[in-house]
Structures are given as structure tokens and as C-alpha cells.
Amino acid sequence: MSASxxxxxxxxxxxxxxARRTVPLRRxxxxxxxxxxxxLCLIVSAILILNARQAVQEETESAFRLAHEAAVRRLxxxxxxxxxxxxxxxxxxxxxxxxxxxxxxxDPEGRPLxxxxxxxxxxxxxxxxxxxxxxxxxxxxxxxxxxxxxxVLGMLRVAADPxxxxxEVWSDxxxxxxxxxxxxxxxxxxxxxxxxxxxRRLQSVQAAMSQMQDGRLSVRAPDDRLTExxxxxxxxxxxxxHLQAERAENDLxxxxxxxSSEAERSRIALDLHDEMGPQLFALRAAVSHAxxxxxxxxxxxxxxxxxxxxxxxxxxxxxxSARTAINDLRPMLLGExxxxxxxxxxxxxxxxxxxxxxVVLDIDPEVEGSSLGELAELSIYRFVRxxxxxxxxxxxxxxxxVSLETMPDEPRQIVVRVTDNGKGPEPGPSGDRPPLGFGQIxxxxxxxxxxATYLPPWRDNRLTHTELRISRPCxxx
Numbered sequence: 001m002s003a004s005x006x007x008x009x010x011x012x013x014x015x016x017x018x019a020r021r022t023v024p025l026r027r028x029x030x031x032x033x034x035x036x037x038x039x040l041c042l043i044v045s046a047i048l049i050l051n052a053r054q055a056v057q058e059e060t061e062s063a064f065r066l067a068h069e070a071a072v073r074r075l076x077x078x079x080x081x082x083x084x085x086x087x088x089x090x091x092x093x094x095x096x097x098x099x100x101x102x103x104x105x106x107d108p109e110g111r112p113l114x115x116x117x118x119x120x121x122x123x124x125x126x127x128x129x130x131x132x133x134x135x136x137x138x139x140x141x142x143x144x145x146x147x148x149x150x151x152v153l154g155m156l157r158v159a160a161d162p163x164x165x166x167x168e169v170w171s172d173x174x175x176x177x178x179x180x181x182x183x184x185x186x187x188x189x190x191x192x193x194x195x196x197x198x199x200r201r202l203q204s205v206q207a208a209m210s211q212m213q214d215g216r217l218s219v220r221a222p223d224d225r226l227t228e229x230x231x232x233x234x235x236x237x238x239x240x241x242h243l244q245a246e247r248a249e250n251d252l253x254x255x256x257x258x259x260s261s262e263a264e265r266s267r268i269a270l271d272l273h274d275e276m277g278p279q280l281f282a283l284r285a286a287v288s289h290a291x292x293x294x295x296x297x298x299x300x301x302x303x304x305x306x307x308x309x310x311x312x313x314x315x316x317x318x319x320x321s322a323r324t325a326i327n328d329l330r331p332m333l334l335g336e337x338x339x340x341x342x343x344x345x346x347x348x349x350x351x352x353x354x355x356x357x358x359v360v361l362d363i364d365p366e367v368e369g370s371s372l373g374e375l376a377e378l379s380i381y382r383f384v385r386x387x388x389x390x391x392x393x394x395x396x397x398x399x400x401x402v403s404l405e406t407m408p409d410e411p412r413q414i415v416v417r418v419t420d421n422g423k424g425p426e427p428g429p430s431g432d433r434p435p436l437g438f439g440q441i442x443x444x445x446x447x448x449x450x451x452a453t454y455l456p457p458w459r460d461n462r463l464t465h466t467e468l469r470i471s472r473p474c475x476x477x
Contacts, residue, residue, distance in 0.1 A: 025202075026195040033191035037184035044180055049134055052169045056162045057137035063100035064160040068142050071095060071103070071158050075144055085153050088146045092156055102161040105146070107154050126163070127170035135166045201229045205236060217244040251448050280319045287312045339377040340368055340404075346385060347402065354392045357400060364405035367414055376470055379446040380404075380416050383454075383468045386439045387418035390457070395422020395464060407469075416468040424464035425457050443468070 074091055076082045088105060095103035105113045127135070141159035145152055201224055208221040217240055221233040291308050340363055350359045372380070384402055391397040397420035407413040436444065440456055447454040447468060455467040 026192075026199055029191050029195045030188065033188045037187045040187075041180045041184050045177065048173070048176065052173075053135050053137065056135055056165045056169065059165050060100045060137065060160040060162045061140060063098065064140050064142075064158065067095050067098060067101040067103070068144075068158050071144050071156055075146065075156065084146055084148045088154070088156050095158060099164050100161055102159050104157045105154055106143075106157050108152055110155070113154060127166050131170055131173070132163075132166050135169060136162055201226070205229070205233060209236060212240050212243070217247060276322050280315060280322065284312065284315045284319070287315060339372075339380060342381055343384060343402065343404075346381070346388075350388055350392070350400075357392050357398055359388060360399070360401045362401060362403040362405075364403075366406050367404045372414070372470060372472065373450070375446075375450050376452070379443070379450065379452065380468060380470070382446070383416060383443050384418060386443060387457075387466050388420075390437075390439070391418065391420035391422050391464065395420055395424060397422030397464075412472045414470045414472060416470070417465060418467075419463055419465050421462070422464055424459045 071091060076084050076087050085105075092103040092105050095101055107113050126132075137160075139159065141157060144156040144158065146154045146156055205221045208219050211219040220240065221236040223233055224230045287308055291305075291312070294304060294308075343363075344361055347359045347361045350357070388400050388402065391400045400418065400420040403415075403417045403419070405415055405417070407415055436456055440454075444454045444456075446452075451471065453467075453469040455465075455469070457464050457466040459465075
């Protein structure tokens with residue numbers, strides 16, 4: 001595979017539409033971390049609530065049993081002559097002052113005769129209603145009759161009261177729940193930190209691969225301390241080294257192919273120049289001699305003059321076509337003109353062919369007199385001719401500027417730039433740079449063969465630009 005074919009296939013692969021919709025890794029990890037953190041918080045909270053509810057139920061039932069037994073044992077008998085109601089009220093107040101139980105005196109119809117005592121052990125804090133509803137166990141109560149023979153004075157109602165215990169549990173939960181929430185946030189933050197570190201490492205490898213995709217195969221993916229990323233970078237670098245070796249081999253083959261092609265072009269041009277040129281010159285000389293010989297004949301036929309004139313005209317046209325073919329095959333065949341003179345002649349020819357287009361040649365004085373080598377100068381000539389033709393034919397430009405100059409930061413770098421005010425290249429379907437034409441592929445191959453850089457046409461400030469950057473050879477000491 002040649003370098004141009006490899007570049008085209010790689011570009012086509014990079015522009016291929018993706019069949020599947022991609023999802024960022026960070027979004028997946030953050031979503032999973034959030035779900036896991038929330039699930040853990042809910043599970044831990046549910047376990048704690050169930051255990052605490054069971055503990056509240058056992059604690060309140062135990063307190064209720066003790067209070068109920070105390071009420072049954074200490075309530076005075078109905079026939080002892082004592083003030084049963086007064087002692088029952090005192091007993092109710094005493095029981096109501098205990099934790100986890102409540103006691104009230106009810107009349108025979110069940111109406112309360114006594115408010116709660118709210119003893120010294122009762123908590124002042126209260127839990128939210130939703131928490132109390134979750135923690136409140138089934139109601140447990142008992143009624144102990146208060147009698148004075150032969151009448152029933154009322155009832156001593158003893159019931160389990162989990163309010164204090166729920167309040168204590170809530171005070172613990174008010175500390176545990178924020179800790180769980182902070183632990184969940186810490187897990188999400190840790191996931192975010194890990195994904196950030198991973199994506200940065202992946203982005204560094206991706207940035208290196210993007211530069212490799214642009215053709216800079218000397219770039220290498222950075223090494224990493226993590227084994228997986230180190231292996232990934234090593235694999236990418238190994239692939240890049242292989243591609244670099246393949247490109248070097250392709251460039252060598254391309255250079256040999258271009259050299260062979262130019263040698264064949266030179267041979268054909270020499271054959272045309274050395275064989276057809278003298279023959280055409282002899283033909284024109286013979287026609288001129290024939291015309292001179294018959295000029296003094298008194299009765300020469302008019303058809304003879306017309307035939308000789310036609311032969312002379314066709315000989316001139318054939319000679320002009322031969323010169324054009326020789327110039328296309330090998331512009332610097334005879335070595336009679338420099339690159340600057342050939343470019344000036346080329347610009348003049350464009351002015352004659354497309355009179356509505358103004359073609360300007362701008363040469364930096366530092367470039368004049370530079371010897372770049374026959375292959376480089378021939379490539380510059382073909383680059384200028386192809387670029388100006390594209391600007392005139394396809395871009396419909398009215399102004400084309402051809403310039404040869406040195407780069408300010410690299411004096412040894414010569415930039416051949418063609419700028420026009422035409423419509424420029426049409427973008428591809430996805431908005432990317434359009435594929436190269438056959439002529440541009442040839443320029444790219446030639447540039448790569450002698451180490452130059454070709455920049456295909458691009459739009460900037462309503463102008464179309466294209467460049468060929470060549471390094472001047474070092475002078476031998």
C-alpha cells in the first residue's frame with residue numbers, strides 16, 4: 001500500500017459514522033456510584049430502623065409489664081376502708097412518671113379524670129412524626145379496676161409509652177444519618193476523583209493518537225505508573241513505531257517511484273526535443289524554401305500556395321504542441337531557466353488563458369538564488385500550476401496570489417503559498433475537510449518523497465489558502 005492510499009483509507013475510517021451512541025465513562029461511573037451510595041444509605045437506615053423498632057418494642061413491653069404488676073399489687077383492696085381513689089391517683093402519678101409507660105385514671109364511662117404527670121425522667125426532645133410513625137410498636141395497655149365495695153369508682157389505665165425511647169433513638173439517628181450521607185458523598189467524590197484520573201490518562205493517550213492520526217508519527221503516548229495504562233501506551237507506541245516504519249518504507253518506495261517517473265518523463269521529453277524538434281524545424285525550413293522557390297513563378301497555381309501555407313501553419317501548431325508537451329513533461333529540461341523564471345512564465349501563461357483572473361507573483365528576495373534541488377523545484381512548479389488551475393477552474397477566483405517566502409521563525413523553511421478569493425473547497429457531509437483530488441494526492445506524494453509538508457486548501461478570512469513548505473538543504477562546509 002502506498003503512503004497516499006494508506007492516508008486516504010485512514011481518513012475514511014476516521015470519518016466513518018458511528019453505528020452506536022457512545023456514553024462517557026464518567027457519567028456511567030458517577031451514576032453507578034450515586035446509585036450504590038443511595039442504596040447503601042437506604043439499606044443501612046432500614047436495618048437500623050428495624051433494629052431500633054425491635055429494641056423500642058422490647059423496652060416498652062418490659063416497662064409495661066413491670067408497671068402493670070406494680071399497679072395490680074399496690075392498688076388497695078375495695079373492702080379495706082382506705083381511700084382507694086386517692087391512692088390510685090398517687091399510684092397513677094408515680095407510674096406515669098416512669099420511663100416508657102403512662103398511667104391515667106378513667107371514670108366508669110372511660111373518660112379521663114387525670115392529666116399526665118410528665119415526671120422527671122420524661123425527655124423534652126421529640127422525634128419527627130414520620131420517624132415516630134416508623135418506630136412506634138403496636139399499642140399495649142391494660143385496665144385495672146378501682147373499686148370501693150360495692151362500687152366501681154373507675155379504672156387505672158396502664159399503657160406502654162415509647163415516646164421517650166423514640167426520642168432517644170432519634171437523637172442517635174440525627175447523628176448517624178448525616179454520617180451516612182457524608183459517607184455516600186465521600187464515595188461519590190472518590191468515584192469522581194478516580195474517573196477524573198482515569199479520563200486524564202485516557203485523554204493523554206487520545207491526544208497522542210490524534211496527533212498520530214494527523215500524520216505526526218514521531219509522537220509517542222506518555223508512559224504511566226499504572227500497569228494497565230502503561231501496557232496501553234506501550235501497545236499504542238508499538239503500533240505507531242510499526243506505522244512509522246511502514247511509512248518510511250512507503251516514502252522510500254514513493255521517492256523511487258517518483259524518481260523513475262521523472263526519469264521516464266525526462267527521457268520522453270528528450271526524445272521529443274531531440275528527434276521531433278529537428279524534424280519539425282527541417283519541415284518548416286523546407287516549406288519556407290518551397291514557398292521562396294515558387295514565389296517567382298509566373299503561372300503558379302493558387303492551390304499550391306494554399307497547400308504550402310497550410311503545411312507551414314500545421315507545422316507551427318505541431319511544434320507548439322510539442323513544446324507544450326515537453327514543458328509539461330519536464331519544464332526544466334534544457335536548464336535554460338531558473339525556477340523563478342519558470343514561475344513567471346507560468347503566471348504569464350495563466351494571464352493569457354484566463355484574462356478575467358488576475359494572477360500575482362510575489363517572490364521574497366531571500367528566496368531568489370536558492371538551490372533546492374531539481375525534484376523540489378519541479379514539485380514547486382507543479383504545485384503552483386495545480387493550485388492556480390484549481391482556483392481558476394473550480395474556485396472561480398478573480399485574484400490569485402503566488403508567493404515564495406521564508407518563515408520568520410525558521411529562516412531555512414521556504415513556504416510556497418497560493419491564495420485566492422474564490423469560493424474554496426466544499427466541506428464534507430459531516431463538516432470536515434473534503435477529500436483530496438487526484439492532483440492534490442500527487443502533490444502530497446511528491447512532498448512526502450523529498451521531506452516537504454503539503455497543506456491542502458483551507459478557508460480563512462474569506463480566502464482560500466494552500467501551502468507547500470520545504471526546507472532548504474544545508475550548504476556543505
